[in-house]
Amino acid sequence: MRASLNFSRHPIVWVAVLVALSATLVFGPAPAAAGERAGAAAGLVTSVTPIDSWEWPTAPPRPILRPFEAPPTPYAAGHRGIDVAATPGTAVRSPADGLVSFAGVVVDRPVLSIRHADGLVSSIEPVTPGVSAGDAVTAGQPVGVVARDGHCDSRCVHFGVRLYGEYVNPLALLSKIERAVLLPLGR
Numbered sequence: 242m243r244a245s246l247n248f249s250r251h252p253i254v255w256v257a258v259l260v261a262l263s264a265t266l267v268f269g270p271a272p273a274a275a276g277e278r279a280g281a282a283a284g285l286v287t288s289v290t291p292i293d294s295w296e297w298p299t300a301p302p303r304p305i306l307r308p309f310e311a312p313p314t315p316y317a318a319g320h321r322g323i324d325v326a327a328t329p330g331t332a333v334r335s336p337a338d339g340l341v342s343f344a345g346v347v348v349d350r351p352v353l354s355i356r357h358a359d360g361l362v363s364s365i366e367p368v369t370p371g372v373s374a375g376d377a378v379t380a381g382q383p384v385g386v387v388a389r390d391g392h393c394d395s396r397c398v399h400f401g402v403r404l405y406g407e408y409v410n411p412l413a414l415l416s417k418i419e420r421a422v423l424l425p426l427g428r
Contacts, residue, residue: 295337295414296380298365298400299327299387306397309410321408322364322401324393331387333368333398335378336414337361344370344385351388360405361414365398367391 297303304326312319339357346352352366355378367388378384389395402411
């Protein structure tokens, strides 16, 4: 017996199909699977540029004054990056190859944002930029200096990373984590 759905009897289904089709036509396919977006929201990086290609935005030592704290929802409180100890005038470097997408002031802080491969965007503040929007940069290239009046009173630089618009933990890109090897169970 073949089941069929009569849309005239189920207008809600018809509306849902039209909304889904319209959204796909207007916005295009989703950039990542639902599981990947959920992982990104939780601070887990799922598909990114190889870890070895990312560098810290400042030279050592790099004490982390405040770690990444994933918010429970997109609009809830959290800390969407890491605060790395740095004093005004400290050189800031590009964490990876990319294209400067913004170099200017947001509210009262100078911010530098760089668009990288694989849907990644890094933002560093406060930074007096030495580059302009549209400039191509390479990993490790000087892009500015730490400015005064950041969100941690001139003692740090804030480094945030977004994956397809969702904030992720920058340490996942910076840490050189060895690949896990599973061993067979012994008897």
